[in-house]
Amino acid sequence: MSTPTTSAKAPIFGFSPWRSGVDRAADLLRVAVRADRAGLDLLTVSDHPYVGAKLDAYATLGVVLGATGQITTAVSVTNLPLRPTPLLARTVTSLSALSGGRVVLGLGAGGSPGDIARMGGPALPPSNAVAALEEAIVVLRQLSGGGDPVTFEGVSTSITGIDPAPVAAPPVWTGSVGHRSLQVTGRHADGWIPGHAADWVSPLYRRSRPVIDEAAAGVGRAPAEIRTVFNVLARIADRPVTETRDDDGRWIAGSVDQWIEELTTAVLEHGAAGFVLHVSDATSDDIALGRWAEEIAPAVRVAVGAR
Numbered sequence: 145m146s147t148p149t150t151s152a153k154a155p156i157f158g159f160s161p162w163r164s165g166v167d168r169a170a171d172l173l174r175v176a177v178r179a180d181r182a183g184l185d186l187l188t189v190s191d192h193p194y195v196g197a198k199l200d201a202y203a204t205l206g207v208v209l210g211a212t213g214q215i216t217t218a219v220s221v222t223n224l225p226l227r228p229t230p231l232l233a234r235t236v237t238s239l240s241a242l243s244g245g246r247v248v249l250g251l252g253a254g255g256s257p258g259d260i261a262r263m264g265g266p267a268l269p270p271s272n273a274v275a276a277l278e279e280a281i282v283v284l285r286q287l288s289g290g291g292d293p294v295t296f297e298g299v300s301t302s303i304t305g306i307d308p309a310p311v312a313a314p315p316v317w318t319g320s321v322g323h324r325s326l327q328v329t330g331r332h333a334d335g336w337i338p339g340h341a342a343d344w345v346s347p348l349y350r351r352s353r354p355v356i357d358e359a360a361a362g363v364g365r366a367p368a369e370i371r372t373v374f375n376v377l378a379r380i381a382d383r384p385v386t387e388t389r390d391d392d393g394r395w396i397a398g399s400v401d402q403w404i405e406e407l408t409t410a411v412l413e414h415g416a417a418g419f420v421l422h423v424s425d426a427t428s429d430d431i432a433l434g435r436w437a438e439e440i441a442p443a444v445r446v447a448v449g450a451r
Contacts, residue, residue, distance in 0.1 A: 156418025157441040158186030180212035182437035221252035221319040276300035288313035330359025344414035371417035
C-alpha cells in the first residue's frame with residue numbers, strides 16, 4: 145500500500161446513537177443535541193426502512209438538523225435501491241438549503257437484497273447495482289447547483305428535462321466494498337466509509353484504498369481528495385486494557401489515553417480523515433458520548449495539529 149497522504153483538514157469526529165427506534169425517538173434527539181453542543185462534527189444514522197421499529201433515516205435527519213445548529217448529519221449509508229435518485233437529490237439539496245449545508249450524502253449500492261425486494265425495490269444484479277451507484281452520484285450532481293434542465297438515461301435512472309435545484313450538491317461518501325464500487329468511489333466520491341467496520345490496519349482497508357487511489361488518479365483526481373472516515377465499534381474503557389485488539393486485529397477497546405494514542409496514529413500514519421463512534425447499547429450512549437466528545441476528540445485534534 146502506498147504511503148497515506150494525511151489531509152490538512154481537521155479529523156472528523158462523529159457519533160452514531162444506539163437509540164434509533166420509533167419508541168426511543170426523544171432519546172435519539174436528546175443525544176443529537178448533546179453531540180452538537182459538545183462540538184462533534186457529525187451524527188450518522190443507518191437506513192433500514194424495511195424494519196418497522198426503526199425511525200426513517202431521512203425523516204430523522206430533518207428533525208435533528210432542525211434541533212441543532214452546528215453538527216453535520218449523514219445517512220450511513222443510504223439504501224439506494226429504495227430511494228430513487230431524482231427524489232433523493234431533491235431530499236438532500238432541500239436538507240442542505242434548510243440547514244446551511246450540514247448534510248453529507250452517504251451512498252451504498254444496496255445491502256440486504258431480500259429485504260429490498262420485500263419493500264418492492266428492484267432486484268438488481270451486482271453489476272447493475274454498481275452502475276446504479278455511479279449513476280446516482282452523477283445525476284445527484286447534475287440536479288444540483290442550478291443550470292439547464294437535465295435529461296439522463298441510465299441503468300436505473302431515467303429523467304427528462306428536470307430542473308436542477310439551485311443548491312450545491314452535498315459531499316458524497318460511499319460505503320463501497322467490491323472492486324468495481326471502489327473504483328466508482330475513486331472516480332466520483334468525496335469520501336469513503338470502509339465496509340464491515342474495518343479499521344485503519346485491517347486487510348480490507350489495506351487492499352481497498354489503493355483501488356480507490358488508482359481509480360482517482362486515472363481520471364485526473366488527487367487521491368487525497370477522497371477522505372477515509374472509519375466506523376468504530378470499540379469500547380471506551382474506564383481504565384487501560386491489556387488487549388486493545390482481537391485475534392483478527394480489530395480495534396476493540398481502550399482507555400481514553402489508549403484511544404487518543406491509537407487515533408492519533410491512525411491519522412498521522414494511516415491517513416484516517418475521521419472516525420464515527422458506534423455504541424452497542426442504550427445505557428452506554430451518554431457515557432461514551434461524553435468521553436468521545438469531551439476527552440478523546442479534543443486531544444486527538446491537538447495531537448495532530450488541527451485545532
